[in-house]
Amino acid sequence: xxxSLSTSTTELKRQLSAIRxxxxxxxxxxxxxxxxxxxxxSVVRSLNTGWLPVYTVHALVGLALVVGAFACHxxxxxxxxxxxxxxxxxxxxxxxxxxxxxxxxxxxxVLSCVVGYVLYNAKxxxxxxxxxxxxxxxxxxxxxxxxxxxxxxVTRYMADPASWAxxxxxxxxxFFVVIRTFITYTESLQATTQHKFRQWIDDLPMxxxxxxxxxxxYYSNKAAEELLGPAPAQPLxxxxxxxxxxPAAQMPAAKALAGETCQSDDMEIEQDGVRRHMQAWGRPGxxxxxxxxxxxxxxxxxxxxxxxxxxxxxxxxxxxxxLRTPLTSIHGALGLILGNALGEPNAKIRxxxxxxxxxxxxxxxxxxxxxxxxxxxxxxxxFQFTKVQLAxxxxxxxxxxxxxxxxxxxxxxxxxxxxDLWVWADSNRLIQVLANLLSNAAKFSFADSVVQLQVQQQExxxxxxxxxxxxxxxxxxxxxxxxxxxxxxxxxxxNFGGTGLGLSISKSIIEQHGxxxxxxxxxxxxxxxxxxxxxxxxxxx
Numbered sequence: 001x002x003x004s005l006s007t008s009t010t011e012l013k014r015q016l017s018a019i020r021x022x023x024x025x026x027x028x029x030x031x032x033x034x035x036x037x038x039x040x041x042s043v044v045r046s047l048n049t050g051w052l053p054v055y056t057v058h059a060l061v062g063l064a065l066v067v068g069a070f071a072c073h074x075x076x077x078x079x080x081x082x083x084x085x086x087x088x089x090x091x092x093x094x095x096x097x098x099x100x101x102x103x104x105x106x107x108x109x110v111l112s113c114v115v116g117y118v119l120y121n122a123k124x125x126x127x128x129x130x131x132x133x134x135x136x137x138x139x140x141x142x143x144x145x146x147x148x149x150x151x152x153x154v155t156r157y158m159a160d161p162a163s164w165a166x167x168x169x170x171x172x173x174x175f176f177v178v179i180r181t182f183i184t185y186t187e188s189l190q191a192t193t194q195h196k197f198r199q200w201i202d203d204l205p206m207x208x209x210x211x212x213x214x215x216x217x218y219y220s221n222k223a224a225e226e227l228l229g230p231a232p233a234q235p236l237x238x239x240x241x242x243x244x245x246x247p248a249a250q251m252p253a254a255k256a257l258a259g260e261t262c263q264s265d266d267m268e269i270e271q272d273g274v275r276r277h278m279q280a281w282g283r284p285g286x287x288x289x290x291x292x293x294x295x296x297x298x299x300x301x302x303x304x305x306x307x308x309x310x311x312x313x314x315x316x317x318x319x320x321x322x323l324r325t326p327l328t329s330i331h332g333a334l335g336l337i338l339g340n341a342l343g344e345p346n347a348k349i350r351x352x353x354x355x356x357x358x359x360x361x362x363x364x365x366x367x368x369x370x371x372x373x374x375x376x377x378x379x380x381x382x383f384q385f386t387k388v389q390l391a392x393x394x395x396x397x398x399x400x401x402x403x404x405x406x407x408x409x410x411x412x413x414x415x416x417x418x419x420d421l422w423v424w425a426d427s428n429r430l431i432q433v434l435a436n437l438l439s440n441a442a443k444f445s446f447a448d449s450v451v452q453l454q455v456q457q458q459e460x461x462x463x464x465x466x467x468x469x470x471x472x473x474x475x476x477x478x479x480x481x482x483x484x485x486x487x488x489x490x491x492x493x494x495n496f497g498g499t500g501l502g503l504s505i506s507k508s509i510i511e512q513h514g515x516x517x518x519x520x521x522x523x524x525x526x527x528x529x530x531x532x533x534x535x536x537x538x539x540x541x
Contacts, residue, residue, distance in 0.1 A: 012195040016188055017077055020119055023184040024080050027115075030176060031087065034169060035061070057094045061087060081119040085128070088112035096139050099150055109135060111177050118185050207299040210285070211253040213292070227278070227299050229271050240266045240277060252282030256295030259284050265302065277303045313374055320367045320374075327367065331360040369501040373484055376508045383426040383512060390462065391417040393427055394453060397434035405442040405451065412438060415454040423462060423533045429509050433517075434464075436502040437529050441468035445526075457535065464531040472523035481519070482507045 064087075075083075088108045095105025109132040117125035142148035198221075201208055207224030211217045220228070228235040237246035246267055248254060255262040265279040279302045285294040334357040337345065345353060375381040398412045405412050423430075441451040449469035456463045473481065485500040503517075510517040514534055521527035 012191065015191045015195075019184060019187045019191065020077055020081070023118065023180065024077070024084055026180060027084060027177065028080075030180075057090060061090045077119075081115075084119075085112050085116055088115065093135060096136070097142070097148060100139065100143050100148075101136075106136065111181070114181050115177070118181055118188070205300075209253060209297045209299070211257065211295045211297065213257060213294070215253075215257070217253075218294075224299065227271070227276065227301055228269060236270045237278075238268045238270065238275070240268050252280045252297035252299075253295045254282075256282035256284045256297060257292070259292055269299070276301050277306045313377070316370060317374055320371050324364065324367045324371075327360055327364050331357065331364060334360060369505060372505050373501050376505065381508075381512070383429060385424055385426055387422055388425045388427045388430065389419070390421040390423055390455065391419050393430060394434070394455070394464070397431050397438060398453060400431070401435055401438040401442065404439055408442050408445065409447040410442045410445045411450050412442070413450050413452050415452065417455045418457075421455065421457065421462060421535070423513075423535065425513055425533065430513070433506040433509050433531065434466075436506050437466045437531075440502065441466050441470070441527075441529075444468060444470040446470060460535050462533050462535050464533070465528055466531075467526060467528040469526045472525055473519070473521040473527055474523070478521065482517075 088111060092105035092108030092112070095103040096109065099105070113125050113128040113132060116128045139148065202221045202223075204221060205223055207227040208219075208221045209217050209224050209228070210219040237251065238244060239246055250264070252262060252264070260282065261284065262282040263280070265277075267278045267280055268275045269278050270276075279300045281298045283296045283298075284292050285296055287293045334353055336342070338350065338353055338357060372381065394414055394417060398414050402412055438451065438453070445451055445468045451469075452465075452467045454465050454467075456465065482503050484504045507517045510531055510533070516532045517529065518532070519527060519529045
């Protein structure tokens with residue numbers, strides 16, 4: 001990491017040095033050109049206004065600029081910058097002392113501060129600014145106290161064309177310096193900003209690849225090179241757990257360049273014979289005109305996470321299976337005792353046995369839910385799809401849950417269903433979903449209320465609706481109701497128990513049937529859950 005940081009910092013310093021060298025060389029060449037024009041103009045002007053000492057200074061500076069223009073590109077930046085600022089002062093200060101604040105020399109003194117800031121830093125610029133301020137104050141005091149006077153007639157000086165030509169040329173070069181300074185400052189700022197962003201991205205633990213419309217990557221950070229290989233090469237990607245090549249059109253960069261935002265975790269990248277499980281994201285990139293010009297792909301190595309998930313699932317599966325066998329035996333034994341197989345137990349013993357039997361049932365449901373959830377996550381839940389007549393299936397589900405509903409003083413009501421409606425489904429799994437929804441409806445309904453189950457045909461869809469008369473679902477809970485282990489935080493709901501897996505499992509089962517599970521709820525007015533399934537293509541004879 002330290003070596004990478006050192007290389008990045010060295011590259012930034014090299015870029016900034018190149019920008020500043022370019023800036024100073026440009027000013028030296030421009031000043032030399034102005035000297036070749038300005039010095040002869042000063043000579044012409046001196047014929048009409050008189051030769052002044054300031055012209056001698058400018059002539060010598062001009063000669064030095066012409067000579068220095070040929071040698072400046074070979075000089076180190078530091079002395080070259082110092083000489084450049086000295087030129088500003090040799091041009092500006094004598095002019096201000098000779099002609100006062102009317103002289104363009106004031107510009108040159110101010111510009112030396114700006115140039116000092118670009119070439120060095122704010123401290124240098126501040127020192128030059130203070131020197132400029134004291135120089136201008138001293139010049140003003142000199143003219144006010146009579147120590148300094150303009151040496152020629154202003155009228156004769158202003159009437160001379162060479163004076164105006166010199167004035168215009170000097171101001172032109174001053175404006176050029178301002179523009180060139182801002183350009184250089186912008187380039188330096190851009191280089192520094194790019195360095196910061198590149199350092200931030202290079203230090204990310206996730207691989208970032210930016211791909212152009214020509215499908216060629218033009219930027220990748222260090223993590224991307226470690227995960228995917230050198231930037232120009234395309235990574236060798238497989239569908240996770242197989243030897244099938246990952247479809248090129250489904251790669252994150254390809255989808256991003258198609259204008260899609262995507263996320264996948266079913267990809268493995270092979271490098272040096274080692275496969276790594278990847279989670280990848282793709283996101284399109286647009287220019288200032290809103291045109292799609294590049295795609296961003298991000299890769300994260302989740303091999304360790306997947307390995308931990310695998311170990312966790314194996315542990316849960318093993319523990320659940322080991323627990324289910326003795327619990328089933330315990331539940332069966334309790335059922336035999338409660339059935340008076342060993343004689344009639346007294347009232348106190350029966351109460352304790354019923355409590356034990358109820359909790360054994362609860363533990364078995366919990367274990368079954370965990371195992372179902374694990375199968376769903378692993379894609380291993382099996383389904384046996386057949387033609388299923390709907391009316392008998394619904395009556396079976398209601399009959400199974402009638403005793404449970406009575407425990408909560410709730411009655412289940414099935415509205416008339418056409419006998420010729422059928423669906424293509426796994427009857428056992430569909431009853432599992434209905435049982436879960438009916439038990440929830442009964443559990444959360446107010447006492448002496450009715451849970452209604454009705455069927456509606458909507459074109460090629462069958463909607464099964466289960467409506468309760470309970471308190472409704474909290475607004476905050478609606479967004480997470482289908483997530484595993486999600487339960488409402490209200491205390492009265494917590495008292496009913498449950499694993500928080502039922503609705504998540506039910507939703508997955510319905511989606512495996514090609515349908516949807518949704519709900520509507522209003523607090524204080526109950527809830528309705530909707531199972532939408534495709535209608536069979538023919539009727540059962």
